[in-house]
Each structure stands twice: as C-alpha cells, then as structure tokens.
Amino acid sequence: MTNLDDLKSYVxxxxxxxxxxxxxxxxxxVLSSNSQIRFSQNAIDINKRWESFSLxxxxxxxxxxxxxxxxxxxxxxxxKKAVDDxxxxxxxxxxxxxxxxxxxxxxxxxxxxxxxxxxxxxxxxKAPGLVNAAIDAARAQGxxxxxxALKFGKEFQSFRSSYGPEGSTRSTSFDxxxxxxxxxxxxxxxxxxxxxxPSQALSGMIEAGAQAGRLAxxxxxxxxxxxxxxxxxxxxxxxxxxxxxxxxxxxxxxVMIGMSPLGDKMGQQLGPEFLTVADDPRMAGGLASRxxxxxxxxxxxxxxxxxxxxxSFVHNTSTAKMFxxxxxxxxxxxxxxxxxxMLLPDNSNIVFENGDxxxxxxxxxxxxxxYVTSNWYTRFxxxxxxxxxxxxxxxxxxxxxxxxxxxxxxxxxxSMLRMFAxxxxxxxxxxxxYWWEVDTPTFIPSVRIADCRITAATQ
Amino acid sequence: xxDGKDITEYCVKLGSELGAKYVEARYENERARGLAYRNGxxxxxxxxxxxxxxxxxxxxxxxxxxxFDRMDRExxxxxxxxxxxxxxxxxxxxxxxxxxxxxxxxxxxxxxxEPLSDVDIDTLMDTAKELNAQMxxxxxxxxxxNPTVVDKYIVTSDGTxxxxxxxxxxxxxxxxxxxxxxxEQKYLDMTQSGGWERIKEGNVVETLxxxxxxxxxxxxxxxxxxxLMERPIDMxxxxxxxxxxxxxxxxxxxxxxRIMGREGAQAGExxxxxxxxxxxxxxxxxxxxxxxxxxxxxxxxxxxxxxxxKARKRILIKNGILNEPLLNREFGVKFGTGSNGSARASSYNxxxxxxxxxxxxxxGDHSLEELIEDVKLGCLMKSFTEWNIDDRRYQSKYTxxxxxLIKNGELTDTMVRRPVMxxxxxxLLSAVDAVSNNLRFDFPGxxxxxxxxxxxxxxxxGGEVRFRDIRLGGVG
Numbered sequence: 001m002t003n004l005d006d007l008k009s010y011v012x013x014x015x016x017x018x019x020x021x022x023x024x025x026x027x028x029x030v031l032s033s034n035s036q037i038r039f040s041q042n043a044i045d046i047n048k049r050w051e052s053f054s055l056x057x058x059x060x061x062x063x064x065x066x067x068x069x070x071x072x073x074x075x076x077x078x079x080k081k082a083v084d085d086x087x088x089x090x091x092x093x094x095x096x097x098x099x100x101x102x103x104x105x106x107x108x109x110x111x112x113x114x115x116x117x118x119x120x121x122x123x124x125x126k127a128p129g130l131v132n133a134a135i136d137a138a139r140a141q142g143x144x145x146x147x148x149a150l151k152f153g154k155e156f157q158s159f160r161s162s163y164g165p166e167g168s169t170r171s172t173s174f175d176x177x178x179x180x181x182x183x184x185x186x187x188x189x190x191x192x193x194x195x196x197x198p199s200q201a202l203s204g205m206i207e208a209g210a211q212a213g214r215l216a217x218x219x220x221x222x223x224x225x226x227x228x229x230x231x232x233x234x235x236x237x238x239x240x241x242x243x244x245x246x247x248x249x250x251x252x253x254x255v256m257i258g259m260s261p262l263g264d265k266m267g268q269q270l271g272p273e274f275l276t277v278a279d280d281p282r283m284a285g286g287l288a289s290r291x292x293x294x295x296x297x298x299x300x301x302x303x304x305x306x307x308x309x310x311x312s313f314v315h316n317t318s319t320a321k322m323f324x325x326x327x328x329x330x331x332x333x334x335x336x337x338x339x340x341x342m343l344l345p346d347n348s349n350i351v352f353e354n355g356d357x358x359x360x361x362x363x364x365x366x367x368x369x370x371y372v373t374s375n376w377y378t379r380f381x382x383x384x385x386x387x388x389x390x391x392x393x394x395x396x397x398x399x400x401x402x403x404x405x406x407x408x409x410x411x412x413x414x415s416m417l418r419m420f421a422x423x424x425x426x427x428x429x430x431x432x433x434y435w436w437e438v439d440t441p442t443f444i445p446s447v448r449i450a451d452c453r454i455t456a457a458t459q
Numbered sequence: 460x461x462d463g464k465d466i467t468e469y470c471v472k473l474g475s476e477l478g479a480k481y482v483e484a485r486y487e488n489e490r491a492r493g494l495a496y497r498n499g500x501x502x503x504x505x506x507x508x509x510x511x512x513x514x515x516x517x518x519x520x521x522x523x524x525x526x527f528d529r530m531d532r533e534x535x536x537x538x539x540x541x542x543x544x545x546x547x548x549x550x551x552x553x554x555x556x557x558x559x560x561x562x563x564x565x566x567x568x569x570x571x572x573e574p575l576s577d578v579d580i581d582t583l584m585d586t587a588k589e590l591n592a593q594m595x596x597x598x599x600x601x602x603x604x605n606p607t608v609v610d611k612y613i614v615t616s617d618g619t620x621x622x623x624x625x626x627x628x629x630x631x632x633x634x635x636x637x638x639x640x641x642x643e644q645k646y647l648d649m650t651q652s653g654g655w656e657r658i659k660e661g662n663v664v665e666t667l668x669x670x671x672x673x674x675x676x677x678x679x680x681x682x683x684x685x686x687l688m689e690r691p692i693d694m695x696x697x698x699x700x701x702x703x704x705x706x707x708x709x710x711x712x713x714x715x716x717r718i719m720g721r722e723g724a725q726a727g728e729x730x731x732x733x734x735x736x737x738x739x740x741x742x743x744x745x746x747x748x749x750x751x752x753x754x755x756x757x758x759x760x761x762x763x764x765x766x767x768x769k770a771r772k773r774i775l776i777k778n779g780i781l782n783e784p785l786l787n788r789e790f791g792v793k794f795g796t797g798s799n800g801s802a803r804a805s806s807y808n809x810x811x812x813x814x815x816x817x818x819x820x821x822x823g824d825h826s827l828e829e830l831i832e833d834v835k836l837g838c839l840m841k842s843f844t845e846w847n848i849d850d851r852r853y854q855s856k857y858t859x860x861x862x863x864l865i866k867n868g869e870l871t872d873t874m875v876r877r878p879v880m881x882x883x884x885x886x887l888l889s890a891v892d893a894v895s896n897n898l899r900f901d902f903p904g905x906x907x908x909x910x911x912x913x914x915x916x917x918x919x920x921g922g923e924v925r926f927r928d929i930r931l932g933g934v935g
Binding site: 340 | 495502504506521527530534549550580601605633644724727728730732846849850858882890912930
C-alpha cells in the first residue's frame with residue numbers, strides 16, 4: 001500500500017533511472033485525498049472521496065524533444081516502467097518549439113505560511129454538519145431551496161529535477177458554493193467561500209449560505225431587463241471571471257496560439273491609473289500559493305499591470321528565452337488535451353489591489369447602473385479583440401434613484417479591452433474567488449465599469 | 460484487466476457485507492496519447508495510462524462515492540469504509556431510491572476496424588502533418604490529436620455485469636484567419652468515434668480544408684448587411700448550428716436531475732420544471748428533437764450506460780410538445796418511469812450522472828434548396844463561433860461564423876458578418892417551420908456538466924432548420 005513515505009522514494013527512483021538515458025527529467029509525485037459533499041433541495045445528495053497517487057514525468061531527450069506522462073504507481077517497478085515507456089515515446093517525437101531549457105540552479109525555497117490545515121483530517125466528520133448549517137442559514141433568510149457543493153482535501157507533492165532543484169510541498173484547500181432559490185427558477189442568489197484552512201472558516205461558510213439566501217430573497221419580483229448601455233458594478237465573483245481574462249491573457253503561450261489580445265500591447269496603458277494587478281504565488285491563504293514552480297524556479301510576486309500599464313507576461317525558462325527576458329517563476333505543467341501536459345507559463349494567484357469605495361459609494365453615479373452578483377458561460381467571438389459575452393445569473397439589480405430593483409434575463413455583450421479601460425472604481429471588499437467559473441484563484445474587489453453594452457433576447 | 464476485475468468484484472462484495480443496500484463498482488482502464496502543434500510545429504507529446512475504480516454505495520437512503528487509482532485491496536477497503544461513513548453522515552430525510560433492480564449482463568464495444576492501440580506514433584504524426592498542411596495559410600492555428608481507448612467493467616449488487624470498450628480520436632483545432640479589419644476565429648472539433656479508419660471514413664482532412672477555406676473567406680469578405688437588422692428575417696441554420704441548438708436549448712433542459720434541482724448550484728436548473736411532459740408546447744409542429752446513444756461512430760455511442768441500463772433512443776420533443784426527459788435510475792424513480800439509460804461518468808473517479816449522447820433535430824422532408832427558395836430576405840448560418848445560454852436553458856445566443864445572405868429565394872455569395880440569434884428557447888423553437896432531409900452530425904463536442912466538471916464526448920446535429928421571422932440580436 002503506497003503512502004507518504006513512498007512519495008519521495010518513487011520520485012528519486014524516477015530521476016535516477018531516467019537521468020542516464022535522457023538529457024533531463026523532472027519528476028513529481030502527488031499524493032492527494034479529497035472529499036466533496038454535494039447538496040440540493042436542502043439535503044445532501046452525495047458524499048465523495050477521491051484517493052490518488054500519481055507520478056508525473058517530464059522528459060527531455062536528444063536536444064529539445066519533450067514528452068510527458070502521468071499515471072498512478074504502486075511499486076519501484078511501476079516507476080521504472082513509466083520512465084522507460086515515456087523515454088521510448090519521447091524519442092520518436094520531433095523537437096518542441098516551446099522548449100528552450102529549464103531551471104538549472106539549486107535554490108533554497110522560502111516556506112509559505114498558512115498553506116496547510118493540521119485539522120484537515122478531523123474536518124471530514126464536521127463537514128456534513130457544516131453543510132447543513134449553511135443550508136439552514138440560507139433558509140433563515142427566506143430561501144426555499146438550497147443547493148451547492150463543499151470540496152476539501154489535502155495534497156502532498158515531492159519534486160526533483162535532474163538539473164538539481166528538488167523540494168516538497170503540502171497543502172490543504174476548500175471551496176464552498178451555496179446557491180439559494182425562491183419558488184421561481186430565476187429568483188436566486190449565490191454565496192462563495194474558499195481558502196486553505198477549512199477548520200478556520202466555519203463562520204465564513206455559514207455566511208456564504210446566508211448571503212445566498214439574502215440575495216435570493218432580494219431577487220424576488222425581478223423584471224425583464226432592457227438592452228442598452230449601462231454602467232456595471234460587478235461583485236468580486238463576476239469581476240474575477242470577466243476582469244481575470246485580461247490578466248490570464250498576459251501569457252506568451254496564449255499570445256502565440258491566438259488566444260490573447262495582448263500580443264502587441266506591452267507597455268501600453270490598458271486600464272486606469274489606479275489599477276495594479278500582481279501574480280502572487282506567495283499570497284497568504286492563496287489556493288495557488290507555492291514556493292517553487294514546476295521546474296524548480298523559486299516563485300516571486302510581480303506586477304502584470306502597474307497603474308494601468310501592461311508591465312509583464314508570466315514566463316517560464318523557455319518562454320523567457322524566447323522573449324529575451326527572465327523567468328517569472330511561473331512554469332506549470334499545463335494540460336493540452338487528454339494525456340498531454342507541457343511546461344508552459346501560467347498564473348498562480350491573481351491579485352488585484354484593493355480599492356477604497358464602500359459598496360454604497362460604488363453604486364453611486366448619474367448613469368443607469370446594473371449590479372451583477374454572479375455570471376456564467378463566458379464565451380468569445382474573438383480572443384484577439386476580446387469580443388465576448390457572458391450571462392449574469394442569480395440576483396441582479398438596476399440602480400435607479402438610489403434604489404436597487406431586481407432585474408433578470410440580460411447578457412453582457414462587450415469587449416474585454418474596452419471594459420478594462422472603462423473601469424472607474426474598485427470597492428474595498430477584496431476577497432479570494434475560486435469556483436466553477438473561476439479556475440485561477442483571484443483576489444479582487446467589486447468593480448465599477450462605465451458604458452457597458454447589455455443585450456437581451458429579441459423573442 | 461484481471462487485477463482490476465477481481466478488485467471491482469471485491470468492492471461490491473465488501474460494500475454489501477458492510478451494510479450497503481446497493482453497491483456499484485466501475486473499473487476503467489483508459490489509455491490516452493496526445494500530440495499538440497502550434498502553426499504546424501510540435502509543442503509536445505504525452506501519454507496518460509489511467510486505471511482506477513469508482514464505487515457508489517447506497518446506505519440508509521444516503522449515497523456515497525469513493526475512487527482510487529491503485530489496484531490494492533487495502534486501499535479499496537479503506538475507500539469503501541470512508542464512503543460508507545460519509546454517506547451515513549448525510550442523514551437524508553427523503554431516502555434515495557434506485558428503483559427496481561437492474562441485472563443486465565452484457566459486453567459491448569465501439570465498432571473498430573483499425574485499433575488505436577495498433578497505430579504507432581509515426582502514423583499519428585503523419586496524419587497531424589496532413590491536418591496542419593490544410594491550415595498552413597491561416598494566421599495562427601493550433602492542433603491537438605488525442606487517440607483514446609477505454610475499457611470498462613461495471614458490477615453492481617443487483618447482479619449487473621457490463622463490459623464495455625470505447626475508442627475515439629479526439630481532434631480539435633483553433634483557427635485564426637486574418638481579415639481586412641480584424642481576424643476571425645473558430646474552435647473546430649472533429650472528434651471521431653471508432654478506430655483509426657475514421658480519419659479516412661470521416662473525411663477529416665478534407666473537412667478541415669473546407670472549414671479553413673470558409674473561415675478565410677469569411678474573414679476577408681463577410682460584411683454587415685444593414686437590411687437584415689431592420690426587420691424580422693428568415694434564418695436557415697446548417698446541421699452544425701442545428702446541433703448546438705438541439706444540445707443547448709433542448710437536450711440540457713431535458714435532463715431530469717436539472718429539472719428536479721440536483722444541479723442547481725452548478726450547471727443549473729431547467730425551464731422544463733414548470734412545464735408538463737406530454738402536454739406543454741415549446742416549439743412548432745416541425746420540431747422533433749431526439750437523443751440516441753446507439754448510433755455507431757458517434758461521440759456519444761454506448762449500448763449500456765454507466766448504471767448498466769440498456770441504451771435506447773429517446774424523443775425529447777415530439778412535434779413541438781415535451782415528450783421525454785433524460786433519466787438515470789434515481790430520477791427514473793422520481794419521474795415514475797424508470798431510467799432511460801442516460802447515466803454517464805467521464806472517468807472512473809466521477810459519479811454517473813444524467814448526460815446527453817447524440818442530440819439532433821429529426822429530419823423533415825424538404826431539400827435545402829426548397830428551404831431557401833421560399834425565403835425573401837434571410838440568412839444561411841452554416842457555422843457558429845460564440846454561443847452561450849443561461850442556466851435554466853431559456854435564453855441563448857448563437858453568433859454566426861460562416862453565413863450567407865439569402866435574397867428573393869436565392870442563396871447569394873454575400874457573406875454576412877457575425878449574425879446573432881439571441882432569443883429564448885421557446886421563441887426560437889416556435890419559429891421553426893421546416894427541417895431539411897439532410898441529417899448530419901456536424902457538431903462533435905465535449906459536453907461539460909457537474910462539479911467536479913465532467914466532460915463527455917457527444918455529437919449533435921440535424922437537418923438544416925428554417926426559422927421564420929427572427930429578429931437578429933446582439934444589440935444593446
């Protein structure tokens with residue numbers, strides 16, 4: 001039976017077995033145990049547990065031929081077979097255009113505090129009660145039906161590169177989403193909570209339920225929204241999804257495959273002067289916090305936007321060489337379909353600077369304003385121009401003469417570049433967002449954006 | 460598979476001994492290979508042989524699920540004990556009921572002539588080279604090729620024993636064509652179900668070449684046609700667009716778990732909740748939309764679902780009236796009809812939930828020419844780019860990629876730039892007055908649902924569909 005002790009041992013076996021037969025090898029062992037409680041109609045539907053022990057191998061052979069494999073292993077023989085199979089596979093590939101080297105210096109990695117909850121094993125027993133408390137909190141606000149999911153778990157990683165770097169990490173995480181409904185299908189609200197220490201977040205989880213219930217009740221009586229041009233106020237959930245695109249696109253790989261509008265915009269003023277956004281892999285409580293990247297380069301915090309100006313892309317060793325710059329410590333094994341991952345740059349935690357406006361101040365203005373509390377299904381007509389649309393869901397309000405009136409059934413149909421430039425204010429309520437529609441942990445406050453295009457069904 | 464089979468059976472035996480009323484263990488052995496290219500040059504390659512078992516248990520009316528990825532009895536025992544304990548903690552007042560026992564014993568397989576496991580990496584790369592050559596004149600392009608085979612073995616405490624073999628070639632591209640003002644982009648999925656012979660039989664290389672030429676032409680020549688915006692027009696959509704409409708506006712809302720709220724916090728609920736199956740009209744008489752997992756060489760092909768229920772065709776909307784939702788065993792009980800074989804899991808480590816397979820507008824008796832000749836002012840939308848729909852599946856948007864102006868009964872050479880159909884589901888389906896006899900499954904895709912996300916291969920299609928008096932949208 002494999003366990004934590006096997007983790008480093010298997011990684012060492014993989015590197016030792018591969019290094020004489022290859023130009024280089026990076027091995028990572030991942031032991032994880034995750035659980036999820038899903039609920040709907042005010043009751044738990046299913047409790048799930050996943051146990052996994054996987055070995056990830058990234059091999060470099062004959063110059064710049066790169067190959068990847070991931071599989072579960074149970075013995076030293078399994079590990080050696082995985083290495084031999086992957087060498088055989090990789091030798092037959094052509095050289096990669098995206099490989100120009102990996103980290104080859106040995107570093108001491110600074111520990112990041114707060115990534116592991118020592119009470120995680122006890123949390124499993126508490127979790128069902130907590131879910132029921134969140135459901136009750138939503139119902140206490142008036143919600144009729146409550147649905148959601150609470151996921152939590154722990155992960156241990158052991159990493160070693162034949163170029164020298166090696167290290168290990170341990171982490172815990174949780175994320176809860178609660179969605180509350182009134183009798184009508186479109187009178188709903190959502191609450192979210194996430195972080196690295198579930199045992200310290202009990203009140204936050206219950207508040208997520210209460211928030212979902214409050215918003216659902218506020219959505220009662222929602223009227224059909226009218227198409228037109230409005231100022232938008234996005235809460236952090238929506239802002240993370242929509243504004244996060246302009247940060248995630250600051251990536252040379254995305255530029256090179258045509259999925260970014262930022263290819264020719266380095267150094268340009270794209271947002272307002274009060275906007276600064278960092279990639280921060282060392283953020284306390286960040287779900288993507290890590291001491292070193294997938295090659296073993298130490299992580300560091302750097303600004304992607306500074307006072308509205310695009311300052312930096314994320315880079316790993318290879319893209320940094322291609323762009324004649326330094327690695328930002330952002331290397332990650334990025335999935336490119338089933339069976340394939342490649343060392344490419346990617347964000348860790350996206351961190352927007354907090355703003356100074358209260359919620360009430362953010363809603364102030366003399367233009368028609370819509371406040372959006374959740375969204376989904378963001379899709380692009382063109383990634384290079386940023387033309388897109390997304391669908392607000394859950395409670396949404398038209399702000400008129402200082403009053404919030406619930407509306408429904410409209411779509412945000414605009415350009416990411418234009419909306420980013422039109423940000424007029426940030427709230428002072430920054431929080432971490434990570435859920436179904438936001439897969440890069442994003443610390444962001446509410447945002448006000450001027451002159452956004454809102455559309456609706458024609459029939 | 461011997462180790463896996465033994466431990467799968469052990470899981471069912473152990474779960475039953477520990478007090479579970481129902482135990483279902485599903486072993487999956489998946490072998491995926493991947494090659495990725497950017498502008499014809501290799502990004503990298505990889506393999507993922509994945510083996511694991513997912514166990515679902517029903518105890519005291521509560522459901523638990525556990526998965527593990529090492530074929531080790533001790534790990535299996537631990538996982539099952541934890542799943543049982545967690546399930547008991549749920550303490551549901553309303554017990555989950557799986558209905559009458561299902562005890563099917565069967566073997567099924569995707570039709571395969573040239574097994575993917577026999578296809579060497581050089582052959583994969585030669586085909587990738589051919590595909591890349593079709594795209595060489597584009598400004599940017601990306602290609603991913605993923606041949607994947609999956610062996611499944613499902614055992615339940617009801618007595619079910621199903622062995623299944625799935626084989627498909629996941630193929631997708633991201634196309635960027637340079638335009639006069641700005642580029643046009645399209646994500647194109649060409650996934651084939653079967654063995655390597657599907658590359659030729661599915662005309663993959665030729666189809667990609669055709670799509671590339673069309674998007675290049677659209678980028679260079681498509682223009683806004685103001686008169687299309689001035690009044691309601693007739694819209695004819697090709698099988699690709701018909702497919703996405705069948706999938707999004709009909710297939711998703713027909714899912715029984717959505718209708719009854721189980722996906723409420725994630726994929727959402729369904730506007731079917733407030734309607735009556737067998738009575739409520741949501742479209743014109745010309746609209747019949749079906750779902751059928753049993754069609755060979757389709758992404759959604761299976762003959763037994765992941766609960767061991769025999770697959771069959773389902774008619775979701777019949778002549779405009781709601782006819783049948785998609786159901787698994789649990790929701791088959793809630794709807795009082797039993798399962799219609801819709802349970803799918805994307806991997807061993809996911810629970811089986813209600814999913815689509817192959818969704819399509821049933822063909823009518825018109826030719827495309829007949830549909831066109833009756834249109835005074837309209838548009839033929841052959842393919843789409845951006846789309847989305849709300850989580851009740853009621854308000855959708857489809858933006859055209861390749862679209863032509865129809866005027867006075869004739870299809871013109873004028874390409875229309877990005878026409879938008881932004882409507883409600885009922886508004887859209889009620890506007891259908893005819894469907895062509897040209898049934899094609901031009902929309903292979905990966906359907907996403909649930910949390911954690913489960914992406915499963917599906918096909919969608921139809922004949923060409925004509926919508927009368929549509930006011931184009933996207934205007935705010």
